Amino acid sequence: xxxxxxxxxxxxxxxxxxxxxxxxxxxxxxxxxxxxxxxxxxxxxxxxxxxxxxxxxxxxxxxxxxxxxxxxxxxxxxxxxxxxxxxxxxxxxxxxxxxxxxxxxxxxxxxxxxxxxxxxxxxxxxxxxxxxxxxxxxxxxxxxxxxxxxxxxxxxxxxxxxxxxxxxxxxxxxxxxxxxxxxxxxxxxxxxxxxxxxxxxxxxxxxxxxxxxxxxxxxxxxxxxxxxxxxxxxxxxxxxxxxxxxxxxxxxxxxxxxxxxxxxxxxxxxxxxxxxxxxxxxxxxxxxxxxxxxxxxxxxxxxxxxxxxxxxxxxxxxxxxxxxxxxxxxxxxxxxxxxxxxxxxxxxxxxxxxxxxxxxxxxxxxxxxxxxxxxxxxxxxxxxxxxxxxxxxxxxxxxxxxxxxxxxxxxxxxxxxxxxxxxxxxxxxxxxxxxxxxxxxxxxxxxxxxxxxxxxxxxxxxxxxxxxxxxxxxxxxxxxxxxxxxxxxxxxxxxxxxxxxxxxxxxxxxxxxxxxxxxxxxxxxxxxxxxxxxxxxxxxxxxxxxxxxxxxxxxxxxxxxxxxxxxxxxx
Numbered sequence: 001x002x003x004x005x006x007x008x009x010x011x012x013x014x015x016x017x018x019x020x021x022x023x024x025x026x027x028x029x030x031x032x033x034x035x036x037x038x039x040x041x042x043x044x045x046x047x048x049x050x051x052x053x054x055x056x057x058x059x060x061x062x063x064x065x066x067x068x069x070x071x072x073x074x075x076x077x078x079x080x081x082x083x084x085x086x087x088x089x090x091x092x093x094x095x096x097x098x099x100x101x102x103x104x105x106x107x108x109x110x111x112x113x114x115x116x117x118x119x120x121x122x123x124x125x126x127x128x129x130x131x132x133x134x135x136x137x138x139x140x141x142x143x144x145x146x147x148x149x150x151x152x153x154x155x156x157x158x159x160x161x162x163x164x165x166x167x168x169x170x171x172x173x174x175x176x177x178x179x180x181x182x183x184x185x186x187x188x189x190x191x192x193x194x195x196x197x198x199x200x201x202x203x204x205x206x207x208x209x210x211x212x213x214x215x216x217x218x219x220x221x222x223x224x225x226x227x228x229x230x231x232x233x234x235x236x237x238x239x240x241x242x243x244x245x246x247x248x249x250x251x252x253x254x255x256x257x258x259x260x261x262x263x264x265x266x267x268x269x270x271x272x273x274x275x276x277x278x279x280x281x282x283x284x285x286x287x288x289x290x291x292x293x294x295x296x297x298x299x300x301x302x303x304x305x306x307x308x309x310x311x312x313x314x315x316x317x318x319x320x321x322x323x324x325x326x327x328x329x330x331x332x333x334x335x336x337x338x339x340x341x342x343x344x345x346x347x348x349x350x351x352x353x354x355x356x357x358x359x360x361x362x363x364x365x366x367x368x369x370x371x372x373x374x375x376x377x378x379x380x381x382x383x384x385x386x387x388x389x390x391x392x393x394x395x396x397x398x399x400x401x402x403x404x405x406x407x408x409x410x411x412x413x414x415x416x417x418x419x420x421x422x423x424x425x426x427x428x429x430x431x432x433x434x435x436x437x438x439x440x441x442x443x444x445x446x447x448x449x450x451x452x453x454x455x456x457x458x459x460x461x462x463x464x465x466x467x468x469x470x471x472x473x474x475x476x477x478x479x480x481x482x483x484x485x486x487x488x489x490x491x492x493x494x495x496x497x498x499x500x501x502x503x504x505x506x507x508x509x510x511x512x513x514x515x516x517x518x519x520x521x522x523x524x525x526x527x528x529x530x531x532x533x534x535x536x537x538x539x540x541x542x543x544x545x546x547x548x549x550x551x552x553x554x555x556x557x558x559x560x561x562x563x564x565x566x567x568x569x570x571x
Contacts, residue, residue, distance in 0.1 A: 055563040056146065060139045062109035063557070067136030069103075070096060074129050075493045076196045077523050092424050094198060095431050096128030097121030109557065116553045120545055125438025126194060127542040130489060131550050137488035138554035141481035150477050156555045158478015161471060162464055163551040166482070167544060169463045173456055173518075174448040174540050175532075181219070186449065187212045187440055189535035193452055194439040198432040203242055207429070210247045210416060211436040217249060217414045219444065227441045231368055231413040234433055236426045239397050244419040245429065250369050250408045252415040253362055255355070256394045256401030259344040263351055264394040266330040270322050271387035271405070273366050274333065274375040278312055278356075279340035305342070312343045314378040316350050322383050332392050332405075334358045334366055353392060355403060368413035370405065442539040451531035452538040453520020454490035458508050461486050482551075490521055499526040 072079045073094040083091040083102045093099060100114040100121075113135055117128040142155055177183055191211045195204035218231045235252045257264075319331040332353045339347075339356035347354040358366075367374055370387030390407020416433060420426035443449055450456055464483035468476050487505060494504035504526060511519040511528040520536055522529040531537065 055560055056143070056152075056558070058563060059109045059557045059560060060143045062107045063113060063136040063139040063554075065107075066105075066110045066113055067133055067140075070099070070129050070132045071492050072496060073099070074133065074197075074489070075496050075523055076201075077497045078197070079496070090424065091427065093428060093431065095435070096132065098431060100128060100132075108563075112557075113553060116549050120542075120549055124442060124539065124542045124545050125435055126442075126539065127546045131546045133488050133492060134485060134546065135550040135554050137485040138482065138550065139557060141485050142554070142558055145477050145481055150474055152558045154474045155478045155481065156558055158471070158475040158480075159482050159551055159555055161475060162467070162479040162482035163547060165464060165467050165479075166460050166486075166547055169460055170450070170456065170540070170543055170547070173459060174446075174450050176448045178447055180443060180447055181216075184212065184216075185535075186537070187215075187443060190443045190449060190537045190539070191436045191440050193536050193538065194436045195432055198435065199429065203429075204432075206243060207245065207433060208436065210245065211433060212440055213247050214414050214416055215437060215440045215444070217247075218412055227444060229437050229441060231365060232437060233362075233365060233413070233415040234418060234430050235415055236418040236420065236430060237397060237402065238420065238422070238426065240419045240421075242418075242420050242425055242429055246417050248404065248406055248415040248417055249411050250389060250405040250415065251362060251365055251413070252417055253355070253358065253403045253405075254400065255357070255359075256396070256403050257344075257353055257355055258339075259341075259348050259354070262344065262348040263330075263353055266332065266351075266353060266392050267390065268328065269330045269332045269353075269389045269392045270319075270383075271366070271370040271372060271389050271392075272315065272318070272331070272333045272375070272381075272385070273358075273363060273370075273372060273387065274378070275336040275363070276311060276376065276378055277337045278308055278335060278343045279338040308340070308343060309346070311378040312346050314381055316346065316352070318381045318383070318386075319350060319352060322386065330392075332389065334363070336360065336363055353394075365413040365415075366405070369408045369411040371409060439539055439542075442541050443537075446540040448540045449537040450540050450543055451518035451520060452536035453522070453529065453531050453534070454493055454508070455512075455518035455520035455531050456538070456543060457486045457489045458512050458520075459518060462509065462512060493521050493523060494526070497521075497523040497526065 073081065073096060078094050080092050080094050081099055083093065083099070085091075091098075091102065097118060100118050103114070105111050105114055113132060116135070117131045120131045121128045138159070142152075145155055146152065177186065180186065188208050191208035192204060195208050195211070198204075199207070214232045215227060215229075218229075219227050233252065235254065315333060323329040323331050330351065330353075332355075333347065334355050336358050337356070339354055344354055344356075363374060367387065370389050372387030373385040375381065375385055388409050389405045392403070392405050395402045395404065418426055418429050418433065420429060461483045464479060464486070468479045468483070471479050490505055490508060491501050494501050504521060508519055508521060508528055518531055519528045520531040520534075522534070529536075
């Protein structure tokens, strides 16, 4: 009986101790809650807080999600995305920059990554998809290392060391061409590499010649000033097929003359560009005219008409001076301001094409293409102020009129005429042409190219694995993660082309180790190819900018230990 009493007392005592510990724990939790509550009350009552582990997982998942969306677009065998607007507008594209601009992204981390990639597109004109893929892969590799206990700061130090070594290797890996302006075939290959990733192969091969000729056209006269791509106008006509697109060494304007008797086709034309009002119009400043009777009004109208007629007659006199029956030359007037019907009639009687209300963006291009000097007054007209065009003619498509100014002498401005049956095709071609122009311009600016087909990524991975042996401490884990992340480009190319990823990567690595020369992936056959022989080239600045921006963004996201959704403080 005594034994049972002792057991009972011991059990009660044990229960009391447990209850004591529970109460102490609850007390500590209550104090912790009060501390956090007071901290939030001093900072922001509406703030939502995610602690370090959760914050990192959120950032990694956002990067991986955006990567999954974009990875299928990479390379010449990538797929398209259909963008549907709020009003039902449909756009088909695989351009990374356009996708990131048009997509409605809600997650703050994904927005940050997309803005970085768009900055890459604005700066270099290409490489947006690669930047998103590389940034997402860096965070994916970092997640693996962090789960094994590596501190984020140590990992980012390794990333920085690997980035510096990769950029040094990129300077060694690029192929310099000091005389790249004379290597037309190389520039055509650069444009072809860019266009084939966005368009059909046959159409891309046709447009790459047009793109190179357009850049060469505007480069000749402005070699010392750089290449201004604004001097290349991309004008579309909803007509015929995309294969009918061509380069016009002159100007194409989307309006025509406004007189039925005016000629629609002239050859060997002097071109006058001016900004002179050839119509009765209100004054530039606020003013008024007062008259007593109808006779005074008629006199005022006649004086105004005489003032306008004098300016038109001065243009006609200049035409008679330079265009004679012996030389057979003709005359064309492009005016930024208006030309009234009476003035148009006077010009038409002299067989002069007169275009009024020419757009401001076309006026500079006209003088660049045709030569001459833009005039603001007809009193100072001389033959030296005139430009030249071999042909000026008008075409009518439905209700739209187009004026062509072709066969100009030494033009420093030109127009790419894009043809297509519908808006989807035209928008896709125009975007691809702009990217091709930027790629050719980058090649001129860099005076160098980089072997494409993921050849650089394979070579850089091999170089970083050698560099890792010289790094001591945990930082080498960051170097290895950076090297493995570089392989996302050849992996994605192989996956989008329908080949086995691991077999392709091993095949490319073995070929590079044996030959020691750049080895890229042939997306048609899945075999290893030489980028130089196949004409697959990337831009140096695109690679350099993509590596730098992706690393900076991934490093910043890894060092985020809290994500706070802040709201206004309620008093």
